[in-house]
Amino acid sequence: MRHALDLFSWQGRVSRKGYLLAGILLFAIKYPLDFAVSMAFKQPWNPLMYLSPRVSPFGREVPAGYMVALLALAAPFIYMGLSLTVRRLRDMGVSPFWAGLFFLPFLHFAFFAVLVFTPPATEPAGPALPAPGPYREGIPLATPPPPRFFERVIPRSKGLAYLLGMLMSLIMGLGCYVIVAQVNASFGSMLFIGLPFGMGFFTAFCTSYDRGLRARTAIWYGISPLVVASILLLAFAWEGIACIIMAFPILGAMMGLGAWVGWLCAGSRPIGQLAAPLLLLLIPCLVGIDLANPRPPEALSVVSTVTIHAPPEVVWKNVISFPPITTPPAAVFAIVAMPLEARIDGNDPGATRRCVFTNGTFVEPIEVWDAPHELRFGVREQPGHLAEYLDVKHGQFLLTGNADGTTTLRGTTWYELKVFPTGYWRAWAGTFLHAIHLRVLEHVKQLSEHPGGTHAAAAMPDWMAASNATCACTRHAPK
Numbered sequence: 001m002r003h004a005l006d007l008f009s010w011q012g013r014v015s016r017k018g019y020l021l022a023g024i025l026l027f028a029i030k031y032p033l034d035f036a037v038s039m040a041f042k043q044p045w046n047p048l049m050y051l052s053p054r055v056s057p058f059g060r061e062v063p064a065g066y067m068v069a070l071l072a073l074a075a076p077f078i079y080m081g082l083s084l085t086v087r088r089l090r091d092m093g094v095s096p097f098w099a100g101l102f103f104l105p106f107l108h109f110a111f112f113a114v115l116v117f118t119p120p121a122t123e124p125a126g127p128a129l130p131a132p133g134p135y136r137e138g139i140p141l142a143t144p145p146p147p148r149f150f151e152r153v154i155p156r157s158k159g160l161a162y163l164l165g166m167l168m169s170l171i172m173g174l175g176c177y178v179i180v181a182q183v184n185a186s187f188g189s190m191l192f193i194g195l196p197f198g199m200g201f202f203t204a205f206c207t208s209y210d211r212g213l214r215a216r217t218a219i220w221y222g223i224s225p226l227v228v229a230s231i232l233l234l235a236f237a238w239e240g241i242a243c244i245i246m247a248f249p250i251l252g253a254m255m256g257l258g259a260w261v262g263w264l265c266a267g268s269r270p271i272g273q274l275a276a277p278l279l280l281l282l283i284p285c286l287v288g289i290d291l292a293n294p295r296p297p298e299a300l301s302v303v304s305t306v307t308i309h310a311p312p313e314v315v316w317k318n319v320i321s322f323p324p325i326t327t328p329p330a331a332v333f334a335i336v337a338m339p340l341e342a343r344i345d346g347n348d349p350g351a352t353r354r355c356v357f358t359n360g361t362f363v364e365p366i367e368v369w370d371a372p373h374e375l376r377f378g379v380r381e382q383p384g385h386l387a388e389y390l391d392v393k394h395g396q397f398l399l400t401g402n403a404d405g406t407t408t409l410r411g412t413t414w415y416e417l418k419v420f421p422t423g424y425w426r427a428w429a430g431t432f433l434h435a436i437h438l439r440v441l442e443h444v445k446q447l448s449e450h451p452g453g454t455h456a457a458a459a460m461p462d463w464m465a466a467s468n469a470t471c472a473c474t475r476h477a478p479k
Helices: 016-040 064-092 096-103 108-117 148-153 158-183 194-208 215-235 241-266 275-292 312-320 384-388 422-449 462-469
Strands: 298-308 339-344 352-357 360-370 374-378 390-401 407-417
Touching: 016 064, 016 108, 064 096, 064 108, 064 158, 096 108, 108 158, 108 215, 158 194, 158 215, 158 275, 194 215, 194 241, 194 275, 215 241, 241 275, 241 422, 241 462, 298 422, 312 374, 312 390, 312 407, 312 422, 339 422, 360 390, 384 390, 407 422
Parallel strands: none
Antiparallel strands: 298 407, 339 352, 352 360, 360 374, 374 390, 390 407
């Protein structure tokens, strides 16, 4: 067997570990070279450009010389990567013909992930049979034969069995996702609970069946489709980095649980193994229930408070409208839209306030104008893609004068959450809305305590803007 770092060889095999380490090494060399070329042509560059077509230089107008330089730089890395891929496929017991998937733009990273997770075709020797006892005479006790259905369907090779489970999981998972989320914009509990459970179950069941795999290893295999599916969602531009980060914990937990149950069923009696084909039919049906009987949105609210060293009359003027926010954005705004400024076109309940965000504008008709105590408004318009996940209904600012001359400013947002399970997604929504509140409230505090001066909008770092650009709900709106 040749070493994985023999990068120009086409002979021999490469293990999972060797393939991963060689890939990391090549990326560590290529990334700074791509970055240097981009700087030379005055073009932005960051790691997300390898994964998402929304931020890739191949998806926008760039100088022809820049593209030629990038492709020329990539040529030797393509050769070495293809060599490693052919040898990794050989180690898996799979035809090198599939190395052609290496050339699929963006999607090839999902292919790489599969190659990293898939075990080799050759199995290490199993544990020796127990020593013969007085009633065994060297022959192991008889066990019930496994169902012939699984013997025919699940390959004997561990690598091929894993690939079968991975393929079943991805077909079921991505198929249900497209129908439920992309076509119907429905985000019910079964999409985030039942579906990932089934994906982890099938992958672990196929890999563990009649193989004596350890539970920890089976769970690792069961969670692996989440990595592959996440890359595919980015590559197809169906979801962005923000959505993947938010969904990863609950999906990973449910896949891990499903994998553990799949491992138990794979090692149980034949009656327990029948759960596999039943779940294969049951999970899509459960996901379909979310479409047939969608749950009504959950009405929720978020409250944030600051104390300002200024009287309510001064604070009020900076609440109803304010110039561009100058404070550098917190890291959380890499995965949520950021408020920029607020404008108003009147000074009574008939006025309309416009709160400008990076992804669009909230149009807010004033409902209560009680200067300098309360400003309450509805929401007539909000950035388009946000409506798939939640509806912002009302907002309110309450100003309370304190005996020491300060003002307590409290901001409240009422919204309806359309993503389930509510308990999980409420935590994310609350975190984001609180961060948005604090950015606005702290800006009002700064304006009220230190009036005057210039107010140039704070620039968003390139890495943060690129993260925003991968997601439809955070992508920056044209100015």
